[in-house]
Amino acid sequence: MDLETSRKWDEAARGYDLMNGFGPEWRWAPWKRRLFSEMSGRVLFLAIGTGQDIQFFPPGREIVGLDISARMLAVATTRAHAYEGSLELRRLDVHDLDYPDGSFDQVFTSCTFCSVPDPVGGLKAVRRVLKQGGTLGMFEHTRSRLFPFGVMLEVMTLLTRRFGPEMNRDTVTNVARAGFTNVRVEPVYLDVVKIIRAVGPG
Numbered sequence: 736m737d738l739e740t741s742r743k744w745d746e747a748a749r750g751y752d753l754m755n756g757f758g759p760e761w762r763w764a765p766w767k768r769r770l771f772s773e774m775s776g777r778v779l780f781l782a783i784g785t786g787q788d789i790q791f792f793p794p795g796r797e798i799v800g801l802d803i804s805a806r807m808l809a810v811a812t813t814r815a816h817a818y819e820g821s822l823e824l825r826r827l828d829v830h831d832l833d834y835p836d837g838s839f840d841q842v843f844t845s846c847t848f849c850s851v852p853d854p855v856g857g858l859k860a861v862r863r864v865l866k867q868g869g870t871l872g873m874f875e876h877t878r879s880r881l882f883p884f885g886v887m888l889e890v891m892t893l894l895t896r897r898f899g900p901e902m903n904r905d906t907v908t909n910v911a912r913a914g915f916t917n918v919r920v921e922p923v924y925l926d927v928v929k930i931i932r933a934v935g936p937g
Contacts, residue, residue: 736828737803740852744804748785763874766923767791767845770872770930774798776840779864781829782847786811794819799839801827829857837866844873848906858913865935871915873931877906880926907931 768791776797783789783800784807792798800815800822802808808824815822827833829851842861851857861871907929911918915933922929 736831737852740828740850741803741805744784744802744850745806748804748806748810763923763928764791766930767874770874771843773870773872774841774843777838779834779839779842779861781842781844781861782850783808783811783824786814788845789814789818789822792818792820792822797821799823799825801825801829803828829860832860832864834864836863837869838864839869840866841870841872843871844875846875848873848875848909849877849904854904854906854909855912858909858915862914862935867935868937869935871910871931871933871935873906873910873933874923874928875904875906875931876928877904877926 767788771788771791772793774793774796778796778798780788780798780800783802784804786800789800789811798818798821800811802811802824803826805826808826811824815824830853842865848854848857865871907918907920910931910933914936916936917932917934919932920929921932
């Protein structure tokens with residue numbers, strides 16, 4: 736368990752819903768609902784946080800939601816209990832997944848790999864617990880190659896990495912580096928916010 740990262744997100748838990756609540760969720764809701772509607776089989780959801788994304792999960796699924804922060808999970812518990820399906824919450828670091836190889840049919844993330852300390856290592860851990868040919872679905876913000884957004888995100892990251900996410904991660908490249916295949920990108924907002932889909936090698 737990365738205790739420094741855990742502490743950082745424990746400290747963020749109190750004001751997280753206020754900062755990332757109604758506005759962002761209203762804006763991205765259609766995209767998230769469409770992505771998460773693809774959930775099937777046994778699903779792993781990484782960095783479930785305070786559970787804001789649970790409202791976008793289709794009913795009747797079998798989902799395990801992980802987070803590194805105990806305080807985030809404490810807030811998520813009520814939302815998880817209201818979910819119309821099977822939703823288990825666990826405190827776990829993506830770098831230390833204790834599931835056997837091929838435990839899950841699918842893995843989903845939502846603004847997650849901007850914060851994982853070793854993103855390629857974390858994605859390799861995700862690939863390991865996916866079944867052969869299992870799928871990865873990600874809603875992420877990433878580094879921009881457009882001026883002036885790229886420069887702005889680099890500067891913002893100098894501040895944001897101290898208390899939360901890094902704004903300049905090249906997550907699409909990291910997915911490929913971790914060994915996933917058939918990596919596809921669906922733009923959501925410019926080249927910053929995007930949906931990434933990939934397949935674990937079979």
